[in-house]
Amino acid sequence: MAVHRAVIAGIGHTAFGRFVGRTALDLEAEAVLQAISDAGLAKHDVDGLITDPGPTQGVINGITPHFLTLGQHLGLSPDFVGSEVLGGASSAASIQRAVMAIEAGLCSVCVCVYGDAALSSPGSFAYGRGEESVFGFFGATGLHALAAQRHMAHYGTRPEHFAEVAIAARAHAARTPHAQLREPLDLDGYLASRLVAEPLRRADCCLISDGAAAVVVCAADRARDMRRAPVSILGFGQAHSLCTWSSPGHFDALPAARCGPATLERAGLAINDIDVVLLYDCFTIAVLMQLEDYGFCKKGEAGPFVEGGRIGPGGSLPVNTSGGLMAEGYGGGMMHVIEAVRQLRGEAGDRQIKGAQTALISGHGLGMNTHATLILGQ
Amino acid sequence: MTSDFHPSPLAFEPSKFTRPFWDACRRHVLQAASCNACSHLFLPAGPVCPQCWSADLGAEALSGRGEIAAFTIYRQAYHPDYPVPYVIALIALKEGPRLISNIVGCAPESVASGMSVTVRFASRGEFVLPLFVPAMAEDSNDA
Numbered sequence: 001m002a003v004h005r006a007v008i009a010g011i012g013h014t015a016f017g018r019f020v021g022r023t024a025l026d027l028e029a030e031a032v033l034q035a036i037s038d039a040g041l042a043k044h045d046v047d048g049l050i051t052d053p054g055p056t057q058g059v060i061n062g063i064t065p066h067f068l069t070l071g072q073h074l075g076l077s078p079d080f081v082g083s084e085v086l087g088g089a090s091s092a093a094s095i096q097r098a099v100m101a102i103e104a105g106l107c108s109v110c111v112c113v114y115g116d117a118a119l120s121s122p123g124s125f126a127y128g129r130g131e132e133s134v135f136g137f138f139g140a141t142g143l144h145a146l147a148a149q150r151h152m153a154h155y156g157t158r159p160e161h162f163a164e165v166a167i168a169a170r171a172h173a174a175r176t177p178h179a180q181l182r183e184p185l186d187l188d189g190y191l192a193s194r195l196v197a198e199p200l201r202r203a204d205c206c207l208i209s210d211g212a213a214a215v216v217v218c219a220a221d222r223a224r225d226m227r228r229a230p231v232s233i234l235g236f237g238q239a240h241s242l243c244t245w246s247s248p249g250h251f252d253a254l255p256a257a258r259c260g261p262a263t264l265e266r267a268g269l270a271i272n273d274i275d276v277v278l279l280y281d282c283f284t285i286a287v288l289m290q291l292e293d294y295g296f297c298k299k300g301e302a303g304p305f306v307e308g309g310r311i312g313p314g315g316s317l318p319v320n321t322s323g324g325l326m327a328e329g330y331g332g333g334m335m336h337v338i339e340a341v342r343q344l345r346g347e348a349g350d351r352q353i354k355g356a357q358t359a360l361i362s363g364h365g366l367g368m369n370t371h372a373t374l375i376l377g378q
Numbered sequence: 379m380t381s382d383f384h385p386s387p388l389a390f391e392p393s394k395f396t397r398p399f400w401d402a403c404r405r406h407v408l409q410a411a412s413c414n415a416c417s418h419l420f421l422p423a424g425p426v427c428p429q430c431w432s433a434d435l436g437a438e439a440l441s442g443r444g445e446i447a448a449f450t451i452y453r454q455a456y457h458p459d460y461p462v463p464y465v466i467a468l469i470a471l472k473e474g475p476r477l478i479s480n481i482v483g484c485a486p487e488s489v490a491s492g493m494s495v496t497v498r499f500a501s502r503g504e505f506v507l508p509l510f511v512p513a514m515a516e517d518s519n520d521a
């Protein structure tokens with residue numbers, strides 16, 4: 001197995017929910033302090049900082065040097081900094097950037113942090129999409145609705161198939177003590193959920209949360225000093241599709257179809273070797289498309305594939321064992337990384353996948369433009 | 379991307395590249411950027427041809443006919459200027475370019491994938507927007 005010369009040494013996160021009066025900044029600081037403590041490290045060890053500013057701090061309210069704000073308040077003078085602005089692919093991409101910086105010798109302990117007070121901040125998720133907003137094309141839901149409608153029209157995918165994804169997320173979250181939404185959902189509950197942009201309902205959409213999550217990436221040769229057994233980075237990759245409207249296949253396949261197989265190859269693994277599957281689940285349709293684009297099933301067959309609780313707890317392919325963005329809380333994608341670490345450490349409690357040795361994490365962002373894949377191992 | 383909806387999306391400022399498209403709409407002409415080097419037609423217009431990177435660009439009037447590649451019916455209102463329900467569609471124009479617009483002149487529930495549509499210009503705020511109607515209904519006046 002190809003193993004990178006950097007490992008994940010620590011994780012930390014806040015609670016996820018509505019926390020009036022809290023800001024992204026203090027949530028992020030809490031997550032960073034926890035992750036550094038989890039790694040058995042201290043402030044003076046940190047020489048890298050990469051931030052994922054989240055939807056309301058980043059994409060919606062303008063791209064700012066977010067690492068500057070957080071780094072200033074943490075009193076850091078690091079050797080390497082950056083902010084990822086790949087939308088939902090940012091968290092996975094930030095881990096990748098940290099590994100590259102460490103392997104290039106630029107730093108040795110890099111904290112990657114996602115944070116946002118999206119629920120309590122004045123920013124809105126109902127943002128327009130360029131000049132198309134003049135037609136009333138608002139929000140990420142409408143964009144994903146186009147893909148969902150195409151999937152239904154081309155492949156016969158039904159609302160019951162989208163429901164499987166939402167129901168599985170809630171069932172996983174019921175086994176996740178810190179999850180924001182732990183109430184079970186059934187098909188009737190799904191169908192009673194109000195339509196937002198057909199065919200997508202409220203229950204097809206991820207949560208909006210206040211919360212932060214941090215992961216410490218450090219040089220492998222320092223890992224023996226660490227408090228926790230390190231988690232290996234087996235492979236990573238990115239692929240992007242930037243021509244949103246003019247690419248005829250844009251709404252039919254995600255760039256995951258390119259970076260998924262490429263990343264597996266770099267890690268020396270086949271898709272069936274993956275024990276823990278954590279797919280960026282901003283909308284149910286995104287999970288169905290990724291199941292196809294990563295090769296868990298054939299193109300167009302994700303609907304029937306998820307029938308019968310296959311991706312829920314106890315199914316043959318549990319997906320997003322913590323409940324993901326749909327139920328654990330909107331953690332940008334960093335909570336997917338943290339869940340992978342917990343599963344690989346054997347610390348996932350009631351939702352532990354027995355003998356988990358490999359985990360695949362995806363990030364998917366902006367107008368279905370960006371994608372990042374990360375494969376971790378014990 | 380815009381940060382919020384104050385003022386209305388109908389008050390947006392076109393870029394120097396997209397302004398000719400909106401100006402043509404005022405004349406009830408739907409146009410795409412055209413590449414004088416490779417003949418590629420594309421939307422939105424920009425600094426170079428996205429196919430061959432030539433900066434030798436012009437514009438070409440389109441037929442205004444196309445078909446619905448994907449659509450969604452908005453049921454949740456996002457902005458007071460846009461009462462629901464309304465249809466957002468990705469339209470594949472006959473000449474190749476694709477664009478986002480609204481389908482009007484028919485019940486939202488009657489919209490279908492692959493439906494033939496034709497452009498119907500309508501004034502909204504300071505803009506004339508290229509909306510689309512089912513091809514069979516092109517003579518109706520309710521756009």
Ligand SMILES: [Zn+2]
Binds near residue numbers: 414415416417428432
């Ligand atoms: Zn050209």
